[in-house]
Structure formats: structure tokens, C-alpha cells
Amino acid sequence: MKSIIGVLMTNTMNKFIFFLVLIPVCFTACKDNSVTEKPIDASIPVTITSIDTTGIENYMELNATATYLVKNNIKANATGYLSSVNVAINDFVNNGSTLFSIKTRESKVLGNTINKIDPSLNFGGAIQVHSNTSGIVTMVNVQQGDYVQDGDPLVTINDANSFALVLSLPYELNKFVTAGQQLNVSLPDGSDRIATVQKFSPTVDATSQTQNVILKINGKQDIPENLIVKVRINKSSNSKTISLPKGAVLSDETETDFWIMKMINSNTAIKIPIEKGIQTDDRIQILAPQLTAKDKILVTGNYGVSDTIKVKVIGK
Structure with missing residues (x-):
């Protein structure tokens, strides 16, 4: 009986001693963990840019x-038969060139008889139609032998000038x-x-x-x-302009309001409303506010952020 009690007391004493040893170890472990934990870095990694003052080509x-703004219609100047047609489509004619010859019905019937009586009259000669412009013939409405009346359109000429x-x-x-x-x-x-x-x-x-x-x-x-x-x-500006890469300029869904994120110190950027001007494939002109070469503007990491953010510059 005494031996059993002794064993129990010995076990109890051992557990107590183990407990006393374990407590400092636990405290030490907890203390070590609290020392090694680092605060979470909430800064947004960004890259920055500065303004460009060279002219924008747009x-x-x-x-x-x-x-051809002027298209001349050459018309018949007499009634009769076309005895000759001297032009064709796509021909280039000069001002004053003879285009057609018209022989009237009277001259065709009586010409030979009158000429026999008095050859000096030269009755029955053809009436010539001349071009009043230089240009390209685009349409010929008649052919040799056709009967035309005074004022009928014969040919269309595009005025070269x-x-x-x-x-x-x-x-x-x-x-x-x-x-x-x-x-x-x-x-x-x-x-x-x-x-x-x-x-x-x-x-x-x-x-x-x-x-x-x-x-x-x-x-x-x-x-x-x-x-x-x-x-x-x-549409390029003739003078020097202030411009930024397109990625630096943000807008709302309706593209009515525009802004940039500007650094105000080494790790903080704020929202700055802007007025944009000329836009090219890769750059946007900034009309207002007036930016300087010292200003640092976010070009990446700036999308969908609040008005003021903590940043960490990772490149330029």
C-alpha cells in the first residue's frame, strides 16, 4: 500500500515539475512570435513618369x-446633218479644235446647183463646231450622218483647268x-x-x-x-505643349471627367482633375492644371484607386 502511494506521489510530483518547466517555454515562444511578426505593407507598387514638353504631332x-468642277456641253450651232465627227471618248482636245461639221439640208440640196451658177459663193460648205475649252471628252452623243437641230448637245468635255x-x-x-x-x-x-x-x-x-x-x-x-x-x-500644336503618356490619364465611364494621380511626397499620391487637349496614339496634352518637370505622375498602379493612396515606387 505504501509503495502504491509513493508511486502516485512521485508521478504527481513529476507532472508538477514538468508543468513548471513548460510555462516559461510557452511564454518564451509567445514572446519570440510577437517579436518576429512584421506589419503588413499596404502600399501600392507603382511606376511614375514626368511631363513631356515637346510638340505633339496629331x-x-x-x-x-x-x-472636274466644270463640264462643258458643246451644242450644235445649226440644224442639219453631221458630215464629220472628229472626236471620241477619252480624247484630249484643245480650245478651238474642230469637233464636228454640220451640213444644212438646204446646202445639201441646193449647194451643187448654186455653185454651178456662181462658184465664188461656195454655197453648201459645212458649218464647223469648235471646242470652247481644253479638256477630256467624256461623252459623245452623236455619230457621223446624224441629223441634229440647233442647240442639241453633241459632246461633253471636262475642263482640264x-x-x-x-x-x-x-x-x-x-x-x-x-x-x-x-x-x-x-x-x-x-x-x-x-x-x-x-x-x-x-x-x-x-x-x-x-x-x-x-x-x-x-x-x-x-x-x-x-x-x-x-x-x-x-492638328498638331505649333508651340511646346505639356503632355503625359496615355496610361497616366484616367477617366470616368462616360469620359467626361479626367484626372491624374500625382505624388505629393515619397509614398503618397493624390487625385488631380485635369483638362486634356490634343490626343495621339500614345500621349495626351494637359491643358490644366500647370504641371512642372518636377511633378511625378503615376503611370501604372493608378487604376481604380481612391483619391489618396499610399504607394511604393518600383520603377521609373
Whole structure:
């Protein structure tokens, strides 16, 4: 009996001693854990950029159509039969060229008889029809031997001097085009021409709100009629501008409000509303507020953040 009690007391004493030893160990472990834990870094990794003050090149390409503004209809100047036709479609004729000869019915019937009586009268000669312009023949309405009446249209000639490109210019772009300006013209075959702005139409299309602008090709005018070409309108600013990469400029869903995230110290960025100007494929002009070269603007890590954020710059 005494031996059993002794064993129990010994076991109890051992457990007590083990417990006393375990307590400091637990406290030590807890203390060590509290020391090694690090606070969570909530800073957003970002990259930054600065302003660019070089001019922004911004172009817009619009369609223009090659056409002849003046198309002359040459008409018969007498009633009779066409004794000769000297033109065909696509011919180039000069001003004053003889296009047709018309022999009247009277001269055809009586000419030989009267000429026998008095050859000096030369009665029965054909009446000639001349071109009143230089250009390309686009339509011939008659053929030799046809009977025509005075005033009938015989041929249509595109006036070579009236060749032009007609550009339909949206009225809001009117400020970028002026009379006498040189514009680059690109043809579908990859070649380029230079055209001069000649004049503006006095009216605007009521539906499209576009204004026709007449352009004259410099040099040889070898563009076929009705060809659609591309005219480059320069919207670039002539002076130095302040611009940022497109990624630095943020907007709402309706794209009515725009802003940037600007660094105010080494680890904080705030929202700055802006007014944007010219936009290209990779840059946006900043009209307001006035930014300086010292300003650091977030270019990545700036999307979907609050007005003020903690940041960590990871690159430039």
C-alpha cells in the first residue's frame, strides 16, 4: 500500500515539475512570435513618369474625291446633218479644235446647183463646231450622218483647268485648314501628292455638317476622276505643349471627367482633375492644371484607386 502511494506521489510530483518547466517555454515562444511578426505593407507598387514638353504631332485623314468642277456641253450651232465627227471618248482636245461639221439640208440640196451658177459663193460648205475649252471628252452623243437641230448637245468635255479634289471637311475642323495651305494627299497606290487649299464652299451640308473644300494638285494632274484619296489634316500644336503618356490619364465611364494621380511626397499620391487637349496614339496634352518637370505622375498602379493612396515606387 505504501509503495502504491509513493508511486502516485512521485508521478504527481513529476507532472508538477514538468508543468513548471513548460510555462516559461510557452511564454518564451509567445514572446519570440510577437517579436518576429512584421506589419503588413499596404502600399501600392507603382511606376511614375514626368511631363513631356515637346510638340505633339496629331494628324487626321479625311477622304476627298477627284473631280472636274466644270463640264462643258458643246451644242450644235445649226440644224442639219453631221458630215464629220472628229472626236471620241477619252480624247484630249484643245480650245478651238474642230469637233464636228454640220451640213444644212438646204446646202445639201441646193449647194451643187448654186455653185454651178456662181462658184465664188461656195454655197453648201459645212458649218464647223469648235471646242470652247481644253479638256477630256467624256461623252459623245452623236455619230457621223446624224441629223441634229440647233442647240442639241453633241459632246461633253471636262475642263482640264477645273480639275480638283473636293474634301468634305467637318466644320469643327475648319480652324485647322486655311486657304493657301499645303496638304499631303495619299493615293490608293501608295504614292503621295501635295495639294493647295484653293477655296471653301459658302454652304455647309445640313445633315453631315461638313463643308466642301476645293484643293488643287500641285504639278502634274494625273489623277483619274472619281478616285477617292486621303488628305492629311495637321492638328498638331505649333508651340511646346505639356503632355503625359496615355496610361497616366484616367477617366470616368462616360469620359467626361479626367484626372491624374500625382505624388505629393515619397509614398503618397493624390487625385488631380485635369483638362486634356490634343490626343495621339500614345500621349495626351494637359491643358490644366500647370504641371512642372518636377511633378511625378503615376503611370501604372493608378487604376481604380481612391483619391489618396499610399504607394511604393518600383520603377521609373
